Amino acid sequence: MTTTAQPSQPAARSLRPVLAGAPRPMRGDAARNRARVLDAARAAFAEDGAEVQMEQIARRAGVGVGTLYRNFPTKQALINELAQRWMDERVEIADQALSMPDPAEAFGWFVRRTAEDMAGDAGLCHMFGEHSAGNCEMPDLLVERTEMLLARAREAGAVRADVSVSDFQAILGGLSAAIAQTEKWELFAEMLVTGLRAPCP
Amino acid sequence: MTTTAQPSQPAARSLRPVLAGAPRPMRGDAARNRARVLDAARAAFAEDGAEVQMEQIARRAGVGVGTLYRNFPTKQALINELAQRWMDERVEIADQALSMPDPAEAFGWFVRRTAEDMAGDAGLCHMFGEHSAGNCEMPDLLVERTEMLLARAREAGAVRADVSVSDFQAILGGLSAAIAQTEKWELFAEMLVTGLRAPCP
């Protein structure tokens, strides 16, 4: 995650005729505000779901709506940015899991960890299930990692053969919905790990 | 489910001084329209989720929005009515399950059947998870049946001891969310039944 993110609208700039010069970095206070907006948005969405109003987010961040719109041209753009960050985080977690020696253990850890993270951002995650489903595709990077994790677990007999990546995605969506209702993520994670394994005779 | 349902706004009526006379029954065509609206609404919500517009529902039912609002004072009221019907249906299904001799089998059947019904009304069910969570409480009758079903299954060793009715509710919410993404209800139901059982050693 880049700390010095740029505003969403790339301003073609050319101070002094330098061919394709890199855009001047954001002004210090502006960058600070952008960060505050992002934090406020995450918190607000986590608390109240997607129905929070832009003005609430702005107030929470201590800025005017204008500032908010300077950084994100649209409410959806803001949501997408948050979704993007969540995805990036998922990739990191998946990588950690992939570095574990035992595939079954790695898979279980990934599921538990995801459930735990969801519990911390319940509203937020649930919103993703709702809103971003169509808008912002799961990045290839994450699909790839998930595929690996799943494949390895499958080979190790920890996951039924008939569960595809998109099934798994759907399942995680269900998980977030369940967690949004009760925060018993440990129970749910356990159930998932057990249920994903072929039923024992 | 009463076929001759009354409009949501009870009109205090008193034709001829009959003490507490029952309200005159709906006019024939009106009752027919009410039914059509309800059907159209169910179909529309199932297809497109909660974001369908009142006018779309009205057009689908072949009536004007006015008629729609005559029967349901609010969009939420319409949603609640549908939710109510779904709940009633659940009670019936639960009763069928309770009449089965083997508790484990009964529980599994109930879960599978619910998943199947959800798949048929994906958008609708998902919407319930979203909207009705707060507005329209699960009726006591359904809570009671669910509790029975769960208790019997628990005694028979088919369900882990640490799953409460509200946990189970949350889980079904998750199930509907997952099904709304992919219609693989059989897989999901299987996973649930397996996962709800204490992990075998």
Place this chain on the structure above:
DNA sequence: GCGGAAGCGGAATTCGACTTCCACTTCAAA
């Protein structure tokens, strides 16, 4: 068949969000 209450359609209204706009303020390069 008549009368009038009940019901109907759908244009017009209301309402509440998102988004735009611009006069004003703040930053930072020279």
Place this chain on the structure above:
DNA sequence: TTTGAAGTGGAAGTCGAATTCCGCTTCCGC
């Protein structure tokens, strides 16, 4: 310190969807 580009706040504008309103139509008891 000066200067002007970048950034800011928040009132006003826009827009889409829910809801109301009312003149017209349809039923139904007499």
